Amino acid sequence: MxxxxxxxxxxxxxxxxxxxxxxxxxxxxxxxxxxxxxxxxxxxxxxxxxxxxxxxxxxxxxxxxxxxxxxxxxxxxxxxxxxxxxxxxxxxxxxxxxxxxxxxxxxxxxxxxxxxxxxxxxxxxxxxxxxxxxxxxxxxxxxxxxxxxxxxxxxxxxxxxxxALDDTAESDPTETEAAKFDLKYIGLDGNIACFVNGAGLAMATCDIIDLHGGKPANFLDLGGGVKENQVYAAFKLLTADPKVEAILVNIFGGIVNCAIIANGITKACRELELKVPLVVRLEGTNVQEAKRILSESGLPITAANDLDDAAKKAVAAISNK
Structure with missing residues (x-):
């Protein structure tokens, strides 16, 4: 044999x-x-x-x-x-x-x-x-x-x-729900939720949060072809985690249109009545329109200039609670 x-x-x-x-x-x-x-x-x-x-x-x-x-x-x-x-x-x-x-x-x-x-x-x-x-x-x-x-x-x-033969009975329920919206989600042990497009950027975001004294609560990758309903679904998943005390959005818009992300964020914040601090860093395609949407929303969203700034503000938001 x-x-x-x-x-x-x-x-x-x-x-x-x-x-x-x-x-x-x-x-x-x-x-x-x-x-x-x-x-x-x-x-x-x-x-x-x-x-x-x-x-x-x-x-x-x-x-x-x-x-x-x-x-x-x-x-x-x-x-x-x-x-x-x-x-x-x-x-x-x-x-x-x-x-x-x-x-x-x-x-x-x-x-x-x-x-x-x-x-x-x-x-x-x-x-x-x-x-x-x-x-x-x-x-x-x-x-x-x-x-x-x-x-x-x-x-x-x-x-x-x-x-059709896929059996999700033994899969993590949050990961299974995320997959329905083409989102890649991995739960971690921290309290700062990461909402990012691209696996590399997601890993870098987790690392820099840790560098500034915080702990990431998850690895959530939006991917490229993002729609508003995916952004809403992502926020719903993140806010359902009782460990989450702040959310950091870090988007680099190459394929992704930042305005779509911004519209999805404002819709999610209003409909889900977001209770935790939200830090948003956007860069790339249509970013000026995206920033306008966020600034005129009247929502308590903290803008960040770059990834380092975003991580510091997310960690500070928890420390100041």
Whole structure:
């Protein structure tokens, strides 16, 4: 019996979207507690290759396979470049199966499994596929006994049947509610709520709050295509947390229109009757209009010039209560 884990990770990129494919990556790590069995690793990822006739560089997928680990690990690896238009060829799949340690009729069976795994990864818009274990039955059949698959959230529109199977019973209720509005929410232990667009900016905001002596209550990422109803939903989630004593809004409007954020903020403050201090820092697209909307709202909103200023004011708002 051969035990290993196959991990495939994919991210859509502009180049691969142009060629109508997803960027993919995969790695295989084998169990090391059964020394007599051959073990190997493989990775499936995006790369490029030269088209022989024209010399044009085309995107491709790459399989990296180690030889049996009890002989060569960790220094020896074999590479298979997969043409994205052809997929995995029979000869490539057979080579990979051989490097997994399968022999005789089992080699053909394992090769078929490898090809099906690649096809599955593309067909369901997966970001990760783990097969553990892939083994041989007493009857001589190669079987994927167990698997874990993650799917690209951006592909939900064409994978409705797959996403309909999602079971949120064990998920955090706030995270589940946030996902309904395309918001990314992670609860933390502090008391200053962070309302930010972009994961990088959200992490920087959490860090600078901590730098000035505060503690972030959450990580909430609005993303790019923000609408007013998302802003309202975000405020509703933040104010529902009893730990929250202040809210810091930090928006850098590249794709985001700051005026939409401002309108959403004023609507949320009025309808939810906001009771905690609110500090807002806006920069970027339509920022002057956004600042006008906030200043003329008559609401107790504290404006900040930059991220450092916003963090200081948010921490001070709690200290002065």
């Amino acid at each position: 051969l035990c290993f884990i196959v991990t495939l990770e994919a991210a859509a990129s502009a180049l691969l979207c142009l060629w109508g494919v997803l960027e993919a990556a995969a790695s295989v790590l084998l169990s090391q507690n059964v020394p007599p069995w051959p073990r190997c690793g493989c990775e499936l990822g995006a790369s490029s290759m030269k088209k022989p006739q024209s010399g044009t560089t085309l995107p491709s997928h790459v399989f990296l396979l180690s030889a049996p680990l009890h002989q060569l690990w960790p220094t020896m690896r074999l590479t298979e470049v997969i043409d994205i238009f052809e997929g995995v060829r029979d000869d490539q799949a057979l080579r990979m199966a051989a490097n997994l340690g399968f022999k005789g009729p089992l080699e053909r069976q394992a090769a078929d499994q490898i090809k099906k795994l690649y096809d599955l990864f593309l067909k369901v818009d997966a970001t990760q596929v783990e097969v553990n274990p892939l083994g041989e039955t007493p009857q001589g059949q190669v079987v994927c006994f167990d698997a874990k698959i993650n799917f690209d959230d951006n592909a939900e529109f064409r994978q409705k049947a797959v996403f």
